[in-house]
Amino acid sequence: MGIVLIVIVIALSVAGVVAGVIGIVVGVVASRRAARVVAECRDLVHGAVGSHGTVDPRSLRNVAVVRYDALNEMSGQLSFSLALLNSHGDGVVLSSINGRAETRTYAKPIVAGKGGQELSPEEAQAVRSAQLGTEPSAVVPRPARRESRRAATTE
Helix, strand or coil, X not given: CHHHHHHHHHHHHHHHHHHHXXXXXXXXXXXXXXXXXXXXXXXXXXXXXHHHCCCCCCCCCEEEEEEECCCCXXXXXXXXXXXXXXXXXXXXXXXXXXXXXCEEEEEEEEECCEECCCCCHHHHHHHXXXXXXXXXXXXXXXXXXXXXXXXXXXX
């Protein structure tokens, strides 16, 4: 009976050592896999993946629209300025001025959040809103109408 007991103890010891080695191998493989996933996530966050991933610092990611009555001859805020910027603040602001007889459209480049040409107040507001990530769409209130001179002189 003594030899059988020794064989059983040796078999259990070998099984324990094999299980420990398997556990260490599984732990090393899991650690390496986790390190690869962490590195991939870090690259995504820092934009190092480029066009192969989902994050590219040059892609458009900040958008804002400001609607307004540019010519005070139509209601409904049909004129607008649309800012399209990337994470560096580079992009373009598009403005469409709508009147009764004609519509004019302008495009102005934006570099680091600043216009290459002078920006109208609405264009500047669109760029600022896009950079801050606030309200993707805003409406500029219509200015109060002035009373006609005839009404003012009759009083």
